[in-house]
Amino acid sequence: MHLSFKCCNTDHQPKDITELDARVDQNQIAAVYNKIAPLYDIWGMLTESRARRRAIELADIQGGENILEVAAGTGLAFYELVKRNPTGSNSGIDLSPGMLAKAKKRLASLPDTTYTLGLGDAFKLEQESESIDILVNNYMFDLIPHKDMDKILSEFKRVLKKDGKLVLVNMTKGESFGSSLYDFIYTLSPKTMGGCRGVALSNKLQHGGFQVKKREYYQQLLFPSEVILASKR
Numbered sequence: 160m161h162l163s164f165k166c167c168n169t170d171h172q173p174k175d176i177t178e179l180d181a182r183v184d185q186n187q188i189a190a191v192y193n194k195i196a197p198l199y200d201i202w203g204m205l206t207e208s209r210a211r212r213r214a215i216e217l218a219d220i221q222g223g224e225n226i227l228e229v230a231a232g233t234g235l236a237f238y239e240l241v242k243r244n245p246t247g248s249n250s251g252i253d254l255s256p257g258m259l260a261k262a263k264k265r266l267a268s269l270p271d272t273t274y275t276l277g278l279g280d281a282f283k284l285e286q287e288s289e290s291i292d293i294l295v296n297n298y299m300f301d302l303i304p305h306k307d308m309d310k311i312l313s314e315f316k317r318v319l320k321k322d323g324k325l326v327l328v329n330m331t332k333g334e335s336f337g338s339s340l341y342d343f344i345y346t347l348s349p350k351t352m353g354g355c356r357g358v359a360l361s362n363k364l365q366h367g368g369f370q371v372k373k374r375e376y377y378q379q380l381l382f383p384s385e386v387i388l389a390s391k392r
Contacts, residue, residue: 178305178332178356178357178358178359179342179345179346179356179357180304180305180356181302181303181304181305181354181356182345182349182354182356183302183349183350183354185302185303185304185307187354188254188255188302188354189254189255189256191350191353191354192232192253192254192255192257192258192353193255193256193257193258194257195257195258195353196233196255196257196258196260196261197257199232199233199258199261200233200235200261203232203233203235205379205380206379206380206382207235207297207298207328207379207382207384208235208379209377209379209384210328210377210379210384210385210386211235211236211297211328213375213377213386214236214295214297214326214327214328214386215236215239215240215243215295217324217326217373217386217388218240218293218295218324218326219324220240220243220244220293222243222244222245222246222247223244223246223247224244224247224248224292224293225247225248225290225291225292225293226240226244226247226248226249226250226291226292226293226294226295227250227251227252227284227286227291227293227294227295227318228240228249228250228251228252228294228295228296228297229252229279229281229284229294229295229296229299229315230252230253230254230281230296230297230298230299231251231252231253231258231259231262231276232253232255232258232262232297232298233258233261233262233265234251234261234262234263234265234266234276235265235297236295236297237249237251237262237265237266237274237276238262238265238266238269240293240295241266241269241272241274242269242272245271245272245273246273247273247292248273249272249273249274249275250274250275250276250286251274251275251276251277252276252277252278252279252280252281252284253276253278253279254278254279254280256278259276259277259278262276263276281296281299281311281314282307282310282311282314283314284314284315284317284318286318287318288317288318289317289318289319289320289321289323290318290320291318291319291320291323292320292323292324293323293324293326294315294318294319294323294324294325294326295326295327296315296325296326296327296328297327297328298328298329298330298355298384299329300327300329300358300360301329301330301331301354301355301356301357301358302353302354302355308360308363309363309367312363312364312367312369313367316367316368316369316391319391321391322390322391323390323391324388324389324390325364325369325387325388325389325390325391326386326387326388326389327360327385327386327387327389328384328385328386328387329358329359329360329384329385329387330355330356330357330358330382330383330384331357331358331359331376331383331384331385332357332358332359332383333357333378333381333383334376334378334383335378335383337381338378338381338382338383340381341355341356341357341381341382341383342356342357357383359385360385360387361374361385361387364387364389368391368392369389369390369391369392370389370390370391370392371387371388371389372388372389372390373386373387373388374386374387375387
């Protein structure tokens with residue numbers, strides 16, 4: 160059975176949407192994902208894999224670059240980033256020790272590569288200003304309160320080089336039949352969704368000094384994702 164849907168209209172942005180706000184306290188996120196970590200890869204394969212693969216394609220890694228993944232999770236994307244950038248510098252950070260433990264185990268199978276994985280905070284990145292060629296961020300902003308999103312985007316903009324690329328994947332507002340199921344579950348029990356709800360970041364990126372070059376919608380097992388490629392203006 161074919162369970163995925165894709166809309167590749169560049170700069171596509173859903174109109175007149177009403178977004179839910181975050182309902183899981185940010186201080187609880189690490190604990191929530193420590194519990195989810197053992198099963199997260201199954202969820203990622205069933206609902207997020209196509210969007211994550213497209214994000215890696217859009218990153219267009221040439222090799223020898225300085226790449227940062229914020230919210231690296233269990234390393235599903237980070238593994239692919241490092242594999243494509245063996246002579247570059249690769250850094251992955253996450254809030255959850257449980258997720259990072261799985262990422263480190265996954266990356267151990269990649270010989271002769273350069274990478275670091277460790278705890279880190281998207282609100283205060285350790286990287287120097289204008290030092291990152293590609294910044295990748297998967298399924299994090301759907302955990303962040305609206306009022307705090309600009310703070311993180313400001314940090315992303317700070318560390319990116321002038322010609323750097325920002326590649327985002329978020330759970331987004333559903334645009335096809337059945338895709339509202341997950342926001343419905345979120346309204347009943349936010350932690351059942353790992354704290355994630357649908358967001359749409361194109362407008363916020365544009366207001367924050369980024370140029371949105373592509374925004375694509377993917378739906379897999381009814382789960383809606385947006386993939387965004389942006390650059391600093």
